[in-house]
Amino acid sequence: MPFVRSTKLSSDRVQNAGPGEPVELWIYSAFPKDNWVAHKASDLTHAEHPGTAIQVEDQLFEVTQAEETAEAGYTVRYGLKRWDPKHAVRQVVPYTPHAQAQSAADYLEETHKQVLRSWIVWLFPLAGLAPDPVQREWGKKTALNMAWVSAGSAAMLLALAFALRKIPGRYPDQLALTILVYYLAFESFFRLLRVAVSGKPHGTLVLVLPYLLWEAVARPEKRAKKTTARLKLSFERDEVIRRPGSGHLVIRSMLFDDILARPNPVRFEGVVYRPQRWSQQGKGLVRRWVYELERIEADAAGKYKEYTHPRTPERQKIVEAFTHRLDLTQSFSLLWGTYPRRVQLRLELQYQFGAAKFTALTAGVFLVGALLQIGASILWHTTVYAIAAPVYLIFESLYRLYQSRIRGQPAGSLVGYLLRLLIRPPR
Numbered sequence: 243m244p245f246v247r248s249t250k251l252s253s254d255r256v257q258n259a260g261p262g263e264p265v266e267l268w269i270y271s272a273f274p275k276d277n278w279v280a281h282k283a284s285d286l287t288h289a290e291h292p293g294t295a296i297q298v299e300d301q302l303f304e305v306t307q308a309e310e311t312a313e314a315g316y317t318v319r320y321g322l323k324r325w326d327p328k329h330a331v332r333q334v335v336p337y338t339p340h341a342q343a344q345s346a347a348d349y350l351e352e353t354h355k356q357v358l359r360s361w362i363v364w365l366f367p368l369a370g371l372a373p374d375p376v377q378r379e380w381g382k383k384t385a386l387n388m389a390w391v392s393a394g395s396a397a398m399l400l401a402l403a404f405a406l407r408k409i410p411g412r413y414p415d416q417l418a419l420t421i422l423v424y425y426l427a428f429e430s431f432f433r434l435l436r437v438a439v440s441g442k443p444h445g446t447l448v449l450v451l452p453y454l455l456w457e458a459v460a461r462p463e464k465r466a467k468k469t470t471a472r473l474k475l476s477f478e479r480d481e482v483i484r485r486p487g488s489g490h491l492v493i494r495s496m497l498f499d500d501i502l503a504r505p506n507p508v509r510f511e512g513v514v515y516r517p518q519r520w521s522q523q524g525k526g527l528v529r530r531w532v533y534e535l536e537r538i539e540a541d542a543a544g545k546y547k548e549y550t551h552p553r554t555p556e557r558q559k560i561v562e563a564f565t566h567r568l569d570l571t572q573s574f575s576l577l578w579g580t581y582p583r584r585v586q587l588r589l590e591l592q593y594q595f596g597a598a599k600f601t602a603l604t605a606g607v608f609l610v611g612a613l614l615q616i617g618a619s620i621l622w623h624t625t626v627y628a629i630a631a632p633v634y635l636i637f638e639s640l641y642r643l644y645q646s647r648i649r650g651q652p653a654g655s656l657v658g659y660l661l662r663l664l665i666r667p668p669r
Contacts, residue, residue, distance in 0.1 A: 251346045252315035256298075265306055265321030267298070269337075273349045274318050277335065277511075277551070279484055280308040288489050288537075292329040296322060297336045304329075332512045352479065359384040362391065370395020370445065373453035377443035385496035387569040388443035396433040403427035438577065439665050441570045479552050489537025491515055494530050497565045501547045502533040510549045514540040567668035568593045578667050579604040580658030585667055587652060593668065597652035604655065605642035612636045 251272040259265045277294060281304060284290035293305035307321030325331070335341075362369045362380060369380070370392040381388040403426040429446060436444050444450075483492040491510070493502060501508055507516045515535035523530050540546075553561065571578065571593040578589055579600030589595035612632035619628045638655060645653040 251350065254342055255316070259321070263321075265323050267303065267322040269320045269322065270311060270313060270316040271318050271320065272316055273346065274308075275320070275345060276348075277482075278305050278308065278320060280320075281306040291489075292326070295325060295331050295334045297334050298322070302331070302334070355383050359386060362386055366391045367395045367398045370443070371449060373445045373450045374443060375457070376453070377445060381443065387566070387573065389437050389441055390569065390573050392443040392445065393434055393437045393573070396430045396437065399426055400430035400434065403430060438574060441566070441668070482551055489515075491535040491537070493533045493535070495533070496530060497561045498531050498568055499533070499549070499561050500564070501549055502535070503531075507538060507544070507546050508535070508549045509540075509546040510535075510551070514538055514544075514546055570668050571595050575600050576604060576607075577661065577665070578658075579652075580655040581662055581667060582654035582659060583652050585658075585662070586654070589667060590652075598646040598650050601642055601652040602646035605639040605646065605653075608635045608655065608657070609639035609643070612639065 254272075255270040257268050257270075259268055278296075279294045281293035282288070282291040296303045296305060302325040303322035304325045305320050306323045309319060309321075310317065311319045313319075358380065362384060363386075369377070370388075372380070377388040377392065380386065403423055406423050407427075433444050433446070480497075481494040483494070484490075495502075502517055503520045505517060507514050509515075514537070516538045518534045518536050520531060520533045523532055550557070552558070571589055572595070575595065578586060578595060579597075586595065586597035586601065590597040612635035615632040616629050616636075619632070634656075642653040642655065645651050
């Protein structure tokens with residue numbers, strides 16, 4: 243998708259239906275309208291469910307049809323019919339010029355966020371170099387874990403510096419080139435370490451310092467505005483998919499919501515649903531959670547958790563914070579796999595961390611590394627002290643492999659005990 247910021251959509255076109263058509267009004271729209279749901283007829287297993295109630299001037303209509311259209315400037319049309327009094331009105335959507343302009347603006351904003359997200363995903367080695375405030379703003383807009391982006395960028399630049407390490411030796415007179423290679427290596431290493439410790443994105447100093455200086459001198463009002471708007475959350479909204487003719491509901495979200503993941507019924511738009519299953523689609527930067535729910539009859543005496551679309555600011559803040567910790571846990575799983583047993587069990591209980599799996603994986607890596615180091619020591623005839631550490635790692639790794647593979651339990655490494663003094667896992 244090209245990075246073109248469209249600023250206007252075609253206005254809705256309202257026309258009367260022709261003779262013999264099953265509706266009274268057609269509304270042609272340039273985009274699918276949020277929460278406009280068509281009428282669902284009853285069948286042997288599902289009760290009849292009325293469509294969304296639309297207030298057009300002083301008359302109440304029901305959305306009975308929603309279908310794609312091939313007309314230029316429009317993608318969907320909605321068929322409206324006068325509201326049947328036998329149905330209870332749960333929620334009325336006012337159809338006014340102001341409401342439609344706001345809806346179009348929201349749709350454009352979401353589209354722009356999707357485009358920005360695609361650019362960051364494809365160009366993450368460069369996006370991770372951006373100043374810290376810019377990356378945090380991108381994270382709010384796109385729901386991407388920008389700490390992961392910064393870490394990936396630093397790792398790639400560290401690998402690049404390692405690949406270029408021999409160039410200064412070939413051209414000793416090129417002092418500037420030597421300084422560039424060593425600076426790239428040291429900065430990338432410390433950026434990677436800083437991201438792992440803080441869990442926040444960090445860009446290159448070459449861009450961060452000029453940006454902060456410019457913002458402090460040229461835009462002092464923006465810092466005050468950021469302070470007042472710090473709690474305003476702008477993650478991409480959930481995508482709610484209703485399947486016509488059934489009580490099945492699918493919610494796709496960039497955030498992990500425990501209300502939708504638990505088996506307990508939830509209330510959504512006055513209707514009670516039972517979560518059937520949830521799954522994670524994609525990994526890393528492109529992951530989403532998909533929740534599937536089935537409509538059930540409400541119990542008059544029952545108390546249900548409420549899911550709203552969009553969420554309330556308080557609930558949104560809780561879900562975003564938990565998703566951030568979940569991403570941090572899964573992004574640095576190899577690191578946590580070396581930590582003490584009790585830490586790994588806590589991460590497994592709270593954040594879906596595969597404790598035994600990553601214990602075995604890190605133990606296997608340490609075992610191979612220790613064997614290679616012993617082989618190199620024998621080949622180069624080093625002292626016996628040089629193999630003390632690899633011998634310890636061999637016995638430790640064998641024990642950890644036994645614990646994880648045979649007993650199915652995590653086990654910590656001495657490396658993890660030392661790292662824990664510097665890097666704290668998510669709480």
